[in-house]
Amino acid sequence: EPEVTQTPSHQVTQMGQEVILRCVPISNHLYFYWYRQILGQKVEFLVSFYNNEISEKSEIFDDQFSVERPDGSNFTLKIRSTKLEDSAMYFCASSDPSGPVNTEAFFGQGTRLTVV
Amino acid sequence: DAKTTQPPSMDCAEGRAANLPCNHSTISGNEYVYWYRQIHSQGPQYIIHGLKNNETNEMASLIITEDRKSSTLILPHATLRDTAVYYCIVLYSGNTPLVFGKGTRLSVIA
Numbered sequence: 200e201p202e203v204t205q206t207p208s209h210q211v212t213q214m215g216q217e218v219i220l221r222c223v224p225i226s227n228h229l230y231f232y233w234y235r236q237i238l239g240q241k242v243e244f245l246v247s248f249y250n251n252e253i254s255e256k257s258e259i260f261d262d263q264f265s266v267e268r269p270d271g272s273n274f275t276l277k278i279r280s281t282k283l284e285d286s287a288m289y290f291c292a293s294s295d296p297s298g299p300v301n302t303e304a305f306f307g308q309g310t311r312l313t314v315v
Numbered sequence: 316d317a318k319t320t321q322p323p324s325m326d327c328a329e330g331r332a333a334n335l336p337c338n339h340s341t342i343s344g345n346e347y348v349y350w351y352r353q354i355h356s357q358g359p360q361y362i363i364h365g366l367k368n369n370e371t372n373e374m375a376s377l378i379i380t381e382d383r384k385s386s387t388l389i390l391p392h393a394t395l396r397d398t399a400v401y402y403c404i405v406l407y408s409g410n411t412p413l414v415f416g417k418g419t420r421l422s423v424i425a
Contacts, residue, residue: 203358230410242359242402242415255412290358294410302409303349306358 201225203307205291211313212281220276220310222291231274232292232304233266235259242290248274249296281314288312318342319403324420327397333390335419337403340384346405348379350388351413354399362388362401364409393423 204223212218224231233245246256248266265277274293278285288311292304320338327333339348349364363370363377365386370377376389390397402418 232412234413236356241417242353242413244412244414247412249410257412288356292358296410303361303364304359304409304413306360308358309356311356 201305203291203293203305205289205307205310207310208308209311209313211315214283214314215280217277217279218281218312220278220289220291220312222274222276222307223272224274224291224293225295225305226272227297228293228295228305230254230294230296230304231266231268232294233276234290234292234306235287236290236309237284237287245276278312281312283314286312286314318405318414319416321401321403321416321419323417324422326422326424327390327393329395329423329425330392333388333393333397333421333423335388335390335401335403335421336385337388338385339403339405342383342405346407347409348377348383348386349404349406349409349413350375350377351402351404351415352399353402353418354396359402359413359415393421395423395425397421398423 206221231248236242246260247254267275288309290309292306294304350362351359353359365377379386400418
């Protein structure tokens, strides 16, 4: 069964450093998403990406964050100048817009980011 | 904000049916009802979705009331591996970003 793959599974970084979280979406999917979940809290939408540009973003997704699809398979989330409150589980997801309108999103297993 | 209301927690005996309710009284005519679950801290997993009719797949059944203001997710024979947080979400399209509420924490008990 196709799956969304995220690397690394766990990333520890020092406050103020930049991190890049990587995702390989399902190959024929064209919608990509990043979500985050702070420990004990809800899953929160960050950004969606379609046709090589951001299609929607939440208030959380400020100038500290950026996304990129550097090649035909990877989708990355860059967090600049990390803060302690960026510590969370980050989930990548993808969906297929060429299917019926009522499709579903497939999530990766997440990257746990710990900022120290 | 989530447009749905779910009980915060439920228990179910292993092997019995788990019935998880969801209220979505402000749902519009072209919005779907989706269910996802999150086992421990894993990525959310799609379960089922529907518009008006009841739906069934290999994981679960979805019963939507005639006025579409509420629905029930049914896991027919719950197992310990079904212990998870279950999210009911309404949205226009599966390609729309998901808005997660707090969901229902289902505990399946041996």
